Every structure is written in structure tokens, then in C-alpha cells.
Amino acid sequence: MVAMAQCMQNRDLHAAWQALYGVMDPEIPVISVVDLGIVREIMLNDDGLEVVITPTYSGCPAGQQIEQDIRAALDNAGLKDARLKVSLSPPWTTDWMTDAGKENLRRYGIAPPAKAAGKRALFEEADAVACPHCGASDTELVSEFGSTACKALWRCLACREPFDHFKCI
Amino acid sequence: MAAAAEQARSKADDADLFEVALRLGDSALILGQQLSGWTSHGPTVELDIALQNHALDLIGQARLFLDYAGRLEGKGRDEDKLAYFRQAGEFRNCLLAEQPNGDFAQTMLRQLFYATYARALYAGMEAEGEGELAEIAAKAEREMAYHVRHAGEWVVRLGDGTKESHKRCQTGLAALWPYVHELFMADEIDQRLIAAGILPAFEDVKVEWMTSVSSVLERATLAIPEDDWMPSGGRQGQHTERLSYILGEMQSIARSDPEAKW
Numbered sequence: 001m002v003a004m005a006q007c008m009q010n011r012d013l014h015a016a017w018q019a020l021y022g023v024m025d026p027e028i029p030v031i032s033v034v035d036l037g038i039v040r041e042i043m044l045n046d047d048g049l050e051v052v053i054t055p056t057y058s059g060c061p062a063g064q065q066i067e068q069d070i071r072a073a074l075d076n077a078g079l080k081d082a083r084l085k086v087s088l089s090p091p092w093t094t095d096w097m098t099d100a101g102k103e104n105l106r107r108y109g110i111a112p113p114a115k116a117a118g119k120r121a122l123f124e125e126a127d128a129v130a131c132p133h134c135g136a137s138d139t140e141l142v143s144e145f146g147s148t149a150c151k152a153l154w155r156c157l158a159c160r161e162p163f164d165h166f167k168c169i
Numbered sequence: 170m171a172a173a174a175e176q177a178r179s180k181a182d183d184a185d186l187f188e189v190a191l192r193l194g195d196s197a198l199i200l201g202q203q204l205s206g207w208t209s210h211g212p213t214v215e216l217d218i219a220l221q222n223h224a225l226d227l228i229g230q231a232r233l234f235l236d237y238a239g240r241l242e243g244k245g246r247d248e249d250k251l252a253y254f255r256q257a258g259e260f261r262n263c264l265l266a267e268q269p270n271g272d273f274a275q276t277m278l279r280q281l282f283y284a285t286y287a288r289a290l291y292a293g294m295e296a297e298g299e300g301e302l303a304e305i306a307a308k309a310e311r312e313m314a315y316h317v318r319h320a321g322e323w324v325v326r327l328g329d330g331t332k333e334s335h336k337r338c339q340t341g342l343a344a345l346w347p348y349v350h351e352l353f354m355a356d357e358i359d360q361r362l363i364a365a366g367i368l369p370a371f372e373d374v375k376v377e378w379m380t381s382v383s384s385v386l387e388r389a390t391l392a393i394p395e396d397d398w399m400p401s402g403g404r405q406g407q408h409t410e411r412l413s414y415i416l417g418e419m420q421s422i423a424r425s426d427p428e429a430k431w
Binding site for chain 1: 215216218219221222223224225226227228229230232233301303304305307308309311312315318319
């Protein structure tokens, strides 16, 4: 009986991860909330499944939508009893984005964030960002603030295409 | 270390924590509301978007602070109730946040002053404190770093730009300088929270602020005005007339149908 209960629990855990891998960012529909690092952990406690999520940028207008989508995905996976816990600490960083997620971004035309959370000093030159279209590193920053709170606007000087760069925080 | 912080936290009074959460939340909210006034009026489309992003960051931070304040108070006021159903005298934002947008130069100077202050304060809160305020501060600090950089670069470009842009920067600087002093004036509530390890010492925040801001102004070839008039009281609820107009606009929809559900 114990073994069977254990097995059922593992199945729930697996089902939760599976379900959440399918929840895409509403503004960047090629990256899942797991690859973004929004789903911090899924735990099996005595009283059931707990999904810990973390908000990205404080002002992200997609935040509420993401939370609702995660809830709906868990419900649809038959995990209606799973609890959703929002945790602020430690604060979300783009370092938590998975390599698979970064590759998806790049293929979608968004230059992924660099590995180290970039805390560039005042007046320091921005690190070179490779163009997601042609791969050239001859690019320039157009605006630190792009089409959404998480992106900056860049331009490739080799292929002349503009592109978004996921801001590092 | 953790035990010491825990002890400090228990020494801090909930009423004091409520006040400081309002002060930080209201400053972010009012400044965010003002910045959103630039929407569709920015000098270029990129700057229009940048200012909206700044506004979103600040309003997002305000929501976190006000939500926390509401739960601390325990009287059923959520972030929306606190934002939309308080009068001007109940707001605790610093006076700097309610200063007019003016021209783009003045808005960038105001942003530089506020963001540099918020970043230093939040970094200190993050380092010293534990608990929810420190968590919110840690999150907001990273975002404010972007604001400091953006505003700093524009202040240099405009200050060290044309004769006209330099003149406008110097005028904006003179208009805003009196309101920066309030940021570093610790009242009894602040002092208790500094002693409890929730807030960093304001003198340290001021030193960091002055070092950073004066290096930007020097690059921008702008002269720091003489310290003269130093109005204060915003963080205690004494505001300029302007706040009422800001609130009038910000709160009108929520007040026209208080029971509305989205």
C-alpha cells in the first residue's frame, strides 16, 4: 500500500511538471514558464502538492495572466488540489532561464539574456549581444526599454535587422 | 545572523512597518502615475516606451508594498483600496514624487534622483533586513538599477548637449533640488526601523546618493544648486497642492463605481 501511495504521488509530481512545461509565456509564446524559471519548485507535502512560483519583473502586466494559466493547467491535469504559492525571495533572475528556453528565444528572434545577471555600472558600455538572426556580434543598443518590460531594443549592424534582447536582471 | 535579524524583526512594531510600507509604496505609485502621463507624449517612440516601462516597474513595486501594508494593517484594505480610496493627507509619498513632470529634462532629473535614492535604500534594506520588506526591496533594487542608468545617460546627454538642453536641465535641477533633502530626513518611525535593522542608516544612503548623483551632474556639466529651502513632510502626510490633482485623475474611475469588479 505504501509503495502504491508513493507511486501515485510521484505520478502527480510528474504530471504537474508536464502540465507546466506546456504553459507558455503569454507575450513570448515560445518559452514555457518552467524554462523561464517562474516555476521554482514543485513539492509533495503531507497535505498535497505545492507549486512555488515567482514573479519576474514587478511591473510585468503578464504576471496575473501567467498565474491564471498555471492554475488552469494544473486543474486540467487533474491536480485541482495543488496549492499555488507565490514567493518573492530570492528574487527572480534571468540566470534561472534554462538553456533550452534560451535557445527557443533565439530561434524566435529574441537574443537571450547573457549568463551572468548583468549589473552594468553607470556609463559602462553594454556587453556585445549576438544578433539572433545572423549571429553577428556587430550590434548596437537602440533603447534599453523595448516592446515589453523584459526586453531591450537592439539593431544588427551586419544584417541591419532590429531585434529584441531579453534584459538581464 | 538569522537569529539576530529575527530578533530585530520582532522588535519592529507592525504600525511602524505599515507606515514605511506606505511611504515606499506611495512614492513608487505616485511617481509611476506621473510617468504614465508621458504616454504618447514622449520625445521619441523609444522614449515613450521607456517611460511606460519605468511607470510599470514603479506601479508593480507599489502593488507589492501596498499589498504588504494592507495585510499588516489587517483591516481588510487591499492594494486597490489603499491606492484608490485614501485622501491626499493619508498618502505618505515623498514630495519629490509629486513634483510636476515639467519637460523631458526635468522628468529625467527627477527619475535620476528618485531611482538613485531607491536603489541605495533598497540595497541597504536587502542587506540588513529579513522578512517581506527586505524581499520586496531586493526585487525592486534590480529594477531601479535600470532606471538609474537610463536617467543618468539622458541627464548627461542633455546637460552636456546644446545650449538649450543645458539651460533646461539647469532649470529643472533648480526646481527639484529643494525636494531631495526630505529623502534623507529620518523621523522617529525611521529611526526605530533603522535601530531594528529594517532600514539602513539614512546618512549612508545619502553619502551613496550624493556620490552617484554628483558624478552624473559633473559629467553633465551641471552645477549643483546651493542648499537653501528644504521642504519636508510628504512622508508624514503633508503634501503640496499638486498631489490632490494627481489623485483626482488617478482615483476617478475607481471612485465612480467602488463596487466594480474587473
